[in-house]
Amino acid sequence: MDLTIHQTFLPHTNPASSLAFYRDTLGFEVHNDVEYGDLHWITVCPPGQPGTSIVLHPPAAVPGVTEDERRTITEMMAKGTYATLILATTDLDGVFDRLQASDAEVVQEPTEQPYGVRDCAFRDPAGNLIRIQERR
Template sequence: MDITIHQSYLPQDDPEAALAFYRDTLGFEVRQDVGYQGMRWITVGPPNQPSTGIVLHPPAADPGITEDERKTITEMMAKGTYAGVNLATKDLDEAFAKIQAGGAEVVQEPTVQPYGIRDCAFRDPAGNMIRIQELR
């Protein structure tokens, strides 16, 4: 069986801020930018991985979600506990400096974790946790 990761989803509540972070700060390509009924779904991904993408989607766009659930999602996004993604790089210090200079909220500076991984963490403009691990 040959299965790959094609897309992952992260909520965004400000498409322009999401674009600035993922395109301009992280250097991802914009693969699709689709609008529908006043909402936007933006697919981005690393230039060297054309078949892997992150879809930045409107939170709670599902019509089956109640107002209470929308409120909970909004609160969780604000705290950074709703969604996240782990990325990786060969040069963690360089990536950290660039992302920090881009104004992202730093959650954790580069650190060797007790389980052996060296990583750092940021929040994107929507509050999603973005961890970046250093490749060995």
């Protein structure tokens, strides 16, 4: 079987702050920026990896979700318990310094984990948990 990860979706609460975080702080490239009424989708990808992208979407754009469910999603996002993204880098300390210098919320400084990886954690502007692992 020949499968690859093409896209993953993360909700956002503010397109401008999410765009600034993923483009300006993390250095991702913007591949799509679509507005439809009061809804806004932004597709970003790591530089040089156009085949793998993150689609930042408004929680209201999830089909079949009730207003109560949207409220629950938004509450979970604010706590960092709705979605998690794990990224990898060869320069964990450099990425951590860059994120710490921004207004990103630090959840965990670079730490050697008992399961064999060194990583750190932040929240993006919507509250999504972003873990960054060091590639060795």
